[in-house]
Amino acid sequence: DLLPVILAHLPAGTSTHTVNHYTQIINSGLFSMYDYGTIGNMNHYGQRTPPMFNLTNVTPPVGLFWSDGDWIATAQDTAQLATELPNVALNKRIDKAEFNHFDFIWALHAYELVYKDLLDFLSQY
Incomplete structure (x- = not known):
């Protein structure tokens, strides 16, 4: 537990x-x-x-990880952010409707859903 x-x-x-x-x-x-x-x-x-x-100053490659169930960093806000950042190299939707903001840290399946892709992304840069 x-x-x-x-x-x-x-x-x-x-x-x-x-x-x-x-x-x-x-x-x-x-x-x-x-x-x-x-x-x-x-x-x-x-x-x-x-x-x-001024998000145009954020020039390194950026990876965005988001889910429809996140009520803090909403899908709409993330979509807006993706249009304003000049170098979004990864825009990853977590395909679980119930996956919320706290699940990015606490979910038992966070490695499979987030961390594996995050580590792969980071290893590229």
Whole structure:
């Protein structure tokens, strides 16, 4: 049973700053940098609002792994990301409708569905 293992490691892997930033992105619908408020943005970015991320600067080969069941990194968001990144070398849909965001780490079959292809992808670069 994985539940004791999972609970022993949660919460982990993120900060309140990151959660707040993610909430800002969801609420605004914009993939922009952190919003510090008007004054904070002027200090950080020299403008009133946070700038959008410029994904054209991400030039190394990128592998995207996604599933229809992921309610955090949705299929729609991943499709949009794939159009904005200049060098998507792998766009892999996990063909299991129930495979969700946490399954990328915790699923017993994650190796067969994700990690094997991920390792193959990484070995190419």
